[in-house]
Amino acid sequence: xxxxxxxxxxxxxxxxxxxxxxxxxxxxxxxxxxxxxxxxxxxxxxxxxxxxxxxxxxxxxxxxxxxxxxxxxxxxxxxxxxxxxxxxxxxxxxxxxxxxxxxxxxxxxxxxxxxxxxxxxxxxxxxxxxxxxxxxxxxxxxxxxxxxxxxxxxxxxxxxxxxxxxxxxxxxxxxxxxxxxxxxxxxxxxxxxxxxxxxxxxxxxxxxxxxxxxxxxxxxxxxxxxxxxxxxxxxxxxxxxxxxxxxxxxxxxxxxxxxxxxxxxxxxxxxxxxxxxxxxxxxxxxxxxxxxxxxxxxxxxxxxxxxxxxxxxxxxxxxxxxxxxxxxxxxxxxxxxxxxxxxxxxxxxxxxxxxxxxxxxxxxxxxxxxxxxxxxxxxxxxxxxxxxxxxxxxxxxxxxxxxxxxxxxxxxxxx
Ligand code: GLC
Numbered sequence: 001x002x003x004x005x006x007x008x009x010x011x012x013x014x015x016x017x018x019x020x021x022x023x024x025x026x027x028x029x030x031x032x033x034x035x036x037x038x039x040x041x042x043x044x045x046x047x048x049x050x051x052x053x054x055x056x057x058x059x060x061x062x063x064x065x066x067x068x069x070x071x072x073x074x075x076x077x078x079x080x081x082x083x084x085x086x087x088x089x090x091x092x093x094x095x096x097x098x099x100x101x102x103x104x105x106x107x108x109x110x111x112x113x114x115x116x117x118x119x120x121x122x123x124x125x126x127x128x129x130x131x132x133x134x135x136x137x138x139x140x141x142x143x144x145x146x147x148x149x150x151x152x153x154x155x156x157x158x159x160x161x162x163x164x165x166x167x168x169x170x171x172x173x174x175x176x177x178x179x180x181x182x183x184x185x186x187x188x189x190x191x192x193x194x195x196x197x198x199x200x201x202x203x204x205x206x207x208x209x210x211x212x213x214x215x216x217x218x219x220x221x222x223x224x225x226x227x228x229x230x231x232x233x234x235x236x237x238x239x240x241x242x243x244x245x246x247x248x249x250x251x252x253x254x255x256x257x258x259x260x261x262x263x264x265x266x267x268x269x270x271x272x273x274x275x276x277x278x279x280x281x282x283x284x285x286x287x288x289x290x291x292x293x294x295x296x297x298x299x300x301x302x303x304x305x306x307x308x309x310x311x312x313x314x315x316x317x318x319x320x321x322x323x324x325x326x327x328x329x330x331x332x333x334x335x336x337x338x339x340x341x342x343x344x345x346x347x348x349x350x351x352x353x354x355x356x357x358x359x360x361x362x363x364x365x366x367x368x369x370x371x372x373x374x375x376x377x378x379x380x381x382x383x384x385x386x387x388x389x390x391x392x393x394x395x396x397x398x399x400x401x402x403x404x405x406x407x408x409x410x411x412x413x414x415x
Contacts, residue, residue: 026056027315031086031304032069035061037247038270040336044328048319055315064245066090066189070378077102077309085310086320089134091125091301092189092371092381098128099375103305105131109317122301122341125370133305135324136341137332140300141368142197143361145253145261145271147172148283158285160295162198162226165260165288169236172259180236182249183227183262187389190245192381193298193371194262195388198223200296200369201289207372207380211413215384216399216406222290224398228391242392254278262287264300265361269337269354284357286364299368301341339365376412383408 036042036059045057062069070093076083077100087103097103110132115123122136144165146158150172159165169180184190199206204219214220230237241249246263250270253261256277261267271282286295304320306313322328329345332338334354339361345351346362355361371377384405391401 024056026054027312028056028058029085029312029315029319030058030060031084031088032060032062032072033088034064034066034069035247036336037266038336040332040334040338043331043335044323047328047331048322051322052318055318057319064247065186067378067382073097073102077307080309082307082309082311084307085312085316087305087307089303089305090189091122091134091136091140091299091303092377094126094134094303094305095128095373096375096378097305098131098133102308103133104308104310104313105133106135106306106317107132109321110135117343118341119343119365121299121365121368121370122303125299125301125373126303128373134303135305135320136301136303137324137329137338138302139339139341139365140264140266140302141297141361141365142193142262142287142300143265143284143297143364144287145263145267146283146285147256147259147278147281149281150259151283158283159260159288161291162288163291166226166230166234166236169259170234173236175235175238177257179238179252179258180234181230181260181262182237182241182244182252182258184246184249185231185237185241185244185392187385188245189381189385191388192384193300195223195227195384196298196369196371197262197287197296198227198290201287201293203290203293206384207374207409207413211374213406213410213413215409216402219290221399221402224388224391224402226290228394228398231392232394242389265339265365266337268357268361269333284360286360297364297368299365299370303341374413376415379412379415380409383412 041059045059048057073087118136119139122139126132126134126136151158154172156168159168173180183194199220202219202223204217206215207213249261249263250267252258254271254276271278287297289295306316310316326342329340329342333340333351352358387401387405390396391398
């Protein structure tokens with residue numbers, strides 16, 4: 001069950017309290033987002049308010065867990081509410097939201113000429129059944145971060161394969177002070193993203209293009225076995241990793257307490273900022289893969305759509321146009337490390353000089369693979385999350401967990 005009233009209530013109350021507030025005669029445009037790590041979104045909104053004093057953008061900073069925010073949007077739309085004008089969406093929510101009729105098509109506003117200025121993967125992730133429902137503002141792909149200094153001092157080359165990572169981690173870790181490998185191990189969407197990279201990186205797939213379910217294929221079982229072993233057998237990951245989302249992993253890595261980390265590109269700028277204990281000591285590379293295979297990254301990313309229930313769609317568009325501009329995306333990168341979606345920013349001199357890792361990053365992003373584009377993805381992901389978690393916590397073997405997941409996913413896909 002995804003509905004968690006105790007978690008949602010404070011955020012819903014905050015949103016309601018705000019909706020009574022404007023006495024200034026301004027048109028209010030509201031959206032729900034995650035915590036604004038680094039402050040980039042607030043700065044973009046402040047700049048927008050300077051240009052458009054007649055509009056008031058209310059960003060509700062919701063919980064970090066993406067599934068919880070998806071539930072909050074869904075609940076509001078199911079009730080036909082106009083609480084949110086803009087829908088700040090993960091790439092995987094869009095097919096479901098569009099399928100339900102909760103989003104306005106944006107094709108008359110976000111023209112093909114405009115779309116051509118964005119990375120193709122981000123545009124593909126914004127279209128459903130021939131229409132565009134999202135303007136992408138954040139590109140994302142999973143990466144392996146490593147402590148360059150520790151590896152160099154030990155004469156160890158950065159790992160390509162799972163086995164190489166585990167061997168290096170065992171050698172360099174010193175638990176509980178310094179752990180070998182941290183990732184997103186909590187029961188939520190992030191865990192599925194991490195798992196998919198291991199499955200793809202082992203030559204497997206979870207769901208093929210015809211809807212065939214391969215969740216319990218040997219390639220997937222091997223991938224999960226490696227991850228479970230990292231926690232339970234090799235002990236290169238702390239038990240606490242089962243509660244980690246992106247930020248918990250980043251904090252541990254940034255504090256100098258992990259040798260390797262799987263995370264999204266946003267963690268780079270934060271690790272490099274002044275005062276960071278690992279500043280200048282971090283390298284990135286594609287995620288490790290199975291022996292004899294190639295690396296893979298899960299394509300992530302965020303963008304803005306307009307709710308079908310919004311009473312202020314024009315004002316919402318005015319903000320979306322600004323927030324997806326070159327200037328705004330540059331602010332979001334400089335402050336929060338949010339990877340742009342506009343191609344031109346990958347050659348921007350200020351960004352490139354701040355980002356020696358940009359070349360590798362662009363390569364990872366251009367080859368990142370989307371999760372299955374399906375209106376039932378949220379359900380499929382929920383099922384996977386439960387069973388992956390049961391394996392990580394030792395309640396089930398990887399094989400039994402994936403068999404159970406496959407048995408539930410097959411009928412869910414057919415719905
Ligand atoms: C990042 C990705 C998003 C993914 C989420 C999982 O925010 O951009 O696509 O679903 O992480 O935690």
